[in-house]
Amino acid sequence: MARADGAGIEPLPVVRAADVETDIARPRWLVEGLWASEGVGVIGGAPKSCKTWLGLELSVSVATGTSALGRFAVVDSGPVLLYGAEDAAPRLRERLEALATSRELTLGAIDVRLIVVPSLRLDTERDLGRLRRTIEAHKPRLLVLDPLVRLHRIDENSAAEMSALLGDLRAIQRDYALAVVLVHHLRKNGAAQEGQSLRGSGDLHAWTDSALYLRRRDDRLRLTIEHRAAQAPAPCELELAAEPAAHLRLVDADPAAELKAEADLGAQIVTLLGGGAELSRDDIRTRTHSRNATLGEVLARLRAERVIERCDAGFRLRSDRVIPIPVPTTSTGDGNGNGNGASVVTKQRPSA
Numbered sequence: 069m070a071r072a073d074g075a076g077i078e079p080l081p082v083v084r085a086a087d088v089e090t091d092i093a094r095p096r097w098l099v100e101g102l103w104a105s106e107g108v109g110v111i112g113g114a115p116k117s118c119k120t121w122l123g124l125e126l127s128v129s130v131a132t133g134t135s136a137l138g139r140f141a142v143v144d145s146g147p148v149l150l151y152g153a154e155d156a157a158p159r160l161r162e163r164l165e166a167l168a169t170s171r172e173l174t175l176g177a178i179d180v181r182l183i184v185v186p187s188l189r190l191d192t193e194r195d196l197g198r199l200r201r202t203i204e205a206h207k208p209r210l211l212v213l214d215p216l217v218r219l220h221r222i223d224e225n226s227a228a229e230m231s232a233l234l235g236d237l238r239a240i241q242r243d244y245a246l247a248v249v250l251v252h253h254l255r256k257n258g259a260a261q262e263g264q265s266l267r268g269s270g271d272l273h274a275w276t277d278s279a280l281y282l283r284r285r286d287d288r289l290r291l292t293i294e295h296r297a298a299q300a301p302a303p304c305e306l307e308l309a310a311e312p313a314a315h316l317r318l319v320d321a322d323p324a325a326e327l328k329a330e331a332d333l334g335a336q337i338v339t340l341l342g343g344g345a346e347l348s349r350d351d352i353r354t355r356t357h358s359r360n361a362t363l364g365e366v367l368a369r370l371r372a373e374r375v376i377e378r379c380d381a382g383f384r385l386r387s388d389r390v391i392p393i394p395v396p397t398t399s400t401g402d403g404n405g406n407g408n409g410a411s412v413v414t415k416q417r418p419s420a
Contacts, residue, residue, distance in 0.1 A: 097143040098142070098210065099126065099129060099141070099143065101298075102137075102140040103249075103278045106241060107277030108234075108276065108278075109249065109279045109280075110216075111126075112254045112280070112282070113283065114256060114282075116284075117282040117284050119252075119282060120155065122291075123212050123249060123251050126249065127148040128168070128180065130210045146209030147179045147209060148209065148212065149206055150211075151188055151213050153213075153218035155214075166314040167313075167314075170309075181206055188218075188219055189219065190220055212251070215250075216251065220233055224268030225268055227269045231269075261372075262281035262292050263279060265281075281293075282306075285362065289308075329362070333356060334370055337356065337370060337383075344385075346382060346383070347382050348382035349383070352382070352383065367383065374388070
């Protein structure tokens, strides 16, 4: 047993930060703005939210060097190794052929390689070793595992058990210099921050370098992107298009208009709940004529900002909330001696 004072034990290696050699040759991105080079992370979403489609879209882009979703440029292309635990190989081939067609390519031009085994258990030494040998043989730039729940029999809520599994995947990423994508589920009624809505231990969110979250918004999907070491682009909307073949497609939208619409809905909700009113989600949706997905996001944000809270009837305003109070003031003009009348400044004060 080692002595408490560390006598006879070699000290830990230490180096000055300024003496560390930078890895200039290593690209920052695998797919610019979408996935970090040699990054680990998740594609998260509720069931039937096109998580597998997005995983395949990312795979085809990396394998061919074509832009992901038609917008995100591939920086470091190469072979992709994919294991789909819930889709048979012929079904995966059909989807990949559709994605090839949407890019005016043939399937033979896409270097996506499928692991074809009935099960893969990453919590066992045997299967983990087999996965390592497979990576050594095929040298992929990207490894996609879909979905996480089918890759183990551990307790996803156990931080210790999940930490061990994720640590093994991080070691694979470092040993073979590749990116790793896990497809995983979000809880149905999750937190306002997408990463906190991942099912299971919070270690999964902490582990990610890049993450893509999908939320269904009626007939469309909202894609939220998150990175550990870079600013994320604004959320965007996707749809599963049918022409020229099935593929995910970006839907052009005005982010500023969406943010304003959500702010307006939030103000409507606060007004409806004024005077001590308590309303159910269905009541609020009926009175605001809002989309279900948008309403859910706004309610989650208002709860996170401590403006509203749950109650037996549904939702009500918090008694300790902070609200903006308009205060009329005199404007200083436009700089040319022309005043423009009264303006409004906001101050914060606790509500009554």
